[in-house]
Amino acid sequence: MTLYLDDAAVDATLARVCANVLPSSAIIFDYQDMSTLTRPHRAYQILNRLTGEQRVFGIGKGQIAEFLTRRGFTNILDANSEQLEQLYCTGPNRRRTVAHYYSIVHAEVGEKQG
DSSP states (O other): OOTTSOHHHHHHHHHHHHHHSOTTOEEEEEEEBTHHHHSOOHHHHHHHHHHOOOOOOOBOTTOHHHHHHTTTEEEEEEEEHHHHHHHHSOGGGTTOOOOTTEEEEEEEEOOOOO
16 A cells, blocks of 8 residues: 555545544555665666656554554554565465565554544
């Protein structure tokens, strides 16, 4: 969800979710570590040149819970690349990997204030 959105679009999307769903409703999305924006992988530099798509949004390592809490979310579960590999890269997929800068987060909308 967030990779190609700018900061304002991410905030607007999350605010709209909070404003339009019942408390305890959940959102799940992937995000990238901020380091990919400051030190992009060579493959993504080439892909960006070919497609014109720019990855513009990232969250600092270990900061997703604080980021979402400030925006009204609770019960935040963050699955980093190592955890995703343990869950999904087994059996016939055991040779697959998840890029080290990807994570998936699950969060619930908190109680409305006021």
